[in-house]
Amino acid sequence: MKELQKEFDSFLKGLKELGKIENNVMEHIQDRVENGFLGILERLEKCQSPIEQILSLELGRVLDSSILHEHGNLDIEKQMQCTFTDKNGNDENVRVDFLISFFDKDREIFEQFVVECDGHDFHDRTKEQAAKDRRRDRYFAMQGISVIRYTGSEIIQDPLWCAKEIENIVRSNVEKMYSARRTQEDLPF
The missing domain is CATH 1.10.12 (Lyase 2-enoyl-coa Hydratase; Chain  A, domain 2)
Structure with a gap:
């Protein structure tokens, strides 16, 4: 320093x-x-691997200039701890690489996204680890949270593309929520 x-x-x-x-x-x-x-x-703070650091730099740059800021708040949290219950009723603590949250100015639209950086050392290396990752994905799906995964190779090869794709996914989902809200307002019942 x-x-x-x-x-x-x-x-x-x-x-x-x-x-x-x-x-x-x-x-x-x-x-x-x-x-x-x-x-x-x-x-770079809280990132635990080089691929997380690389994606964090690009993700921050892309999301800082996102048009979504005109419509609400966009927040990125790193290394969030979550707890969910497995199929045997046991609590399982997990850490997500990034949690992106968007809520509009009226707080009527709220979307969350988990972004995972899947380096070879920790993901899909064993059947058990792959199964654990899939259980986590299903847990987040039940909570209405989309999971976006990138391999370490994807991040290393083109981190800016990964960050832009994440922003596009977030924007697309928020647009769908706005459309659904307008459609519901038009319903006669």
């Missing part, structure tokens, strides 16, 4: 030495760079 701060300070010093940038512009540059730096650190 100290090394990054030294690099940042050196960058700012170099800009000042150019002499072509006024102080108020320099302050603006410093604020933008610091906010960007803090945003990156925040997006």
Whole structure:
């Protein structure tokens, strides 16, 4: 962290030495760079694997500029703990990589999505792990929560595409909810 701060300070010093940038512009540059730096650190916080970190960076960037913000609140939580009951009646604690929540300004529409980064080391490696992942997916389906899964290879090859696809899935589901609400309002009963 100290090394990054030294690099940042050196960058700012170099800009000042150019002499072509006024102080108020320099302050603006410093604020933008610091906010960007803090945003990156925040997006990496709590991620437990490199593929989660990569997707978190792109997902934050894509969702920060999403049109969905015009219609409500869009929130991303990392490493959420959930508890569900298995078929034998035992509570099972699970962690999801990302939980994306959307609710409109009137709080009439609420959608949640679980995003999982399936690295080979932890998913589908054994029949037991694959079965556990499928049980989790079914549990979330019963709660009305969509599960979106990406392999580590997909994330490594094109993390921006994965993030844009997630935003498209969220937007598409929210649009369906708005359409369903309008249709229900038009029903005579």
